[in-house]
Amino acid sequence: MNTIKKESYLRRRAKLRADMGSGLLLFLGNSEVGMNYADNTYRFRQDSSFLYFFGLDDAGLAAVIDIDEDREIVFGNELTIDDIVWTGTMPTLHERAVSYGITDTRSMSELKGYLDNARRKGQPIHFLPPYRGDHQIWLWELLGLNPKEQAVQVSTRLVKAIVSQRIYKDEEEIAIIEESVDISTRMHLAAYRKVRPGVHEAEVAAAVEEVACRGGNTLAFPTIATVQGQVLHNHGFIHELREGDIFLLDAGAETRMHYAGDLSSSMPVGRRFTERQETIYTIHLESFRAAVETLRPGVPFRDAHLAAATKICEGMKALGLMQGDPVEAAHIGAYALFFPCGLGHMMGLDVHNMENLGEEYVGYEDGQVKSKQFGFKSLRLARPLEPGFVFTVEPGIYFIPELIDKWEAEHQFTDFIRYDRLGPWRDFTGLRNELDYVITADGVRQLGTIPKPMTLEEVYAAKEG
Numbered sequence: 001m002n003t004i005k006k007e008s009y010l011r012r013r014a015k016l017r018a019d020m021g022s023g024l025l026l027f028l029g030n031s032e033v034g035m036n037y038a039d040n041t042y043r044f045r046q047d048s049s050f051l052y053f054f055g056l057d058d059a060g061l062a063a064v065i066d067i068d069e070d071r072e073i074v075f076g077n078e079l080t081i082d083d084i085v086w087t088g089t090m091p092t093l094h095e096r097a098v099s100y101g102i103t104d105t106r107s108m109s110e111l112k113g114y115l116d117n118a119r120r121k122g123q124p125i126h127f128l129p130p131y132r133g134d135h136q137i138w139l140w141e142l143l144g145l146n147p148k149e150q151a152v153q154v155s156t157r158l159v160k161a162i163v164s165q166r167i168y169k170d171e172e173e174i175a176i177i178e179e180s181v182d183i184s185t186r187m188h189l190a191a192y193r194k195v196r197p198g199v200h201e202a203e204v205a206a207a208v209e210e211v212a213c214r215g216g217n218t219l220a221f222p223t224i225a226t227v228q229g230q231v232l233h234n235h236g237f238i239h240e241l242r243e244g245d246i247f248l249l250d251a252g253a254e255t256r257m258h259y260a261g262d263l264s265s266s267m268p269v270g271r272r273f274t275e276r277q278e279t280i281y282t283i284h285l286e287s288f289r290a291a292v293e294t295l296r297p298g299v300p301f302r303d304a305h306l307a308a309a310t311k312i313c314e315g316m317k318a319l320g321l322m323q324g325d326p327v328e329a330a331h332i333g334a335y336a337l338f339f340p341c342g343l344g345h346m347m348g349l350d351v352h353n354m355e356n357l358g359e360e361y362v363g364y365e366d367g368q369v370k371s372k373q374f375g376f377k378s379l380r381l382a383r384p385l386e387p388g389f390v391f392t393v394e395p396g397i398y399f400i401p402e403l404i405d406k407w408e409a410e411h412q413f414t415d416f417i418r419y420d421r422l423g424p425w426r427d428f429t430g431l432r433n434e435l436d437y438v439i440t441a442d443g444v445r446q447l448g449t450i451p452k453p454m455t456l457e458e459v460y461a462a463k464e465g
């Protein structure tokens, strides 16, 4: 298993201190959270920025980088005999922190006093936007700011400084991400073998997740395994697979180092797609290739999105479901009837990397405004690509009856969409493939060392295998 060296954590914190220049940086680690009662907790997941700068993967910690006093401190509590009886022992907080290059560890009870002292001195305290209710209460206790005040006083400077580091993946990180992608590919290959008429969605999901779990990994996000692919986040697993259905899987692993993989696959439930399904699948593959062909440093990801959207409009026009100029149909947003989401998103320690810090700082550059129009508003990544960016490409084609009805009733894009011909396509469902990429110095590289089936021949072969 690839890991991150201690020197890398030291370098990350040194760069953050240099970028911020002064002040006190407060990082709240995540705590255990009860699902239905306090002691029955959700799977623990450390905060990703806390992991990135401090490495410590345990609940109930906080950290301070006091730039003005030249201190890096981890706050936490040593295990009590009750902790040891119920959960076993582990190295002391000090021993654990030292392995990430931090020698100053203190009891959690000292954190508030430390921050009170900083506030008395007028030292600016920078903190990140909280995304958990217990962190909002904790910040209220520590800084005297209620959640509304926290939203206003959150440190945009700290957000931008962190984004400007975490957005570039170095070789150490890419090696780990590639492990996550390879495990994710194995998860998908299990689905190609499992999917057949009479099997239930839940059985495929179980076969997929088993691959991740057996390796000691977890899931980067809840698995989508469905014959209703037009429902974009479908976590139900309630259907039986029938001949003629399209099965859509969107699943990815998170390794012990907590970097994500994120792949999607679409396959026939039977041995082959129907002719109609093959046609849509082929349009989708062409849109995928058109998007990937644009990817290189300097090209805005929005252009890749539009290249995919244009190909979808071309294909729909050839089928008689659209009309007019496909380039125009893409640019004005008519494509979104069939492709209502974005082409892809940044990926790293979070599957949607740093979405908690604010999508506009991660996926958009300064001055680039995110559209509020249906379709474009779901484009999470639009900025010009740079070497070290890791992201997904996942165009899809979906027939969403409710959306078709709404647009038709509103006479949306009637110059481009042939509503009169969509009737027989309403029950098509949807399909998508998704792969992960890194931008290199002069181009793009697909992540992962195991090929994921993409062409019709590869898909059919994987189903036989």
Ligand SMILES: [Mn+2]
Binding pocket: 262, 263, 345, 392, 394, 434
């Ligand atoms: Mn994705």
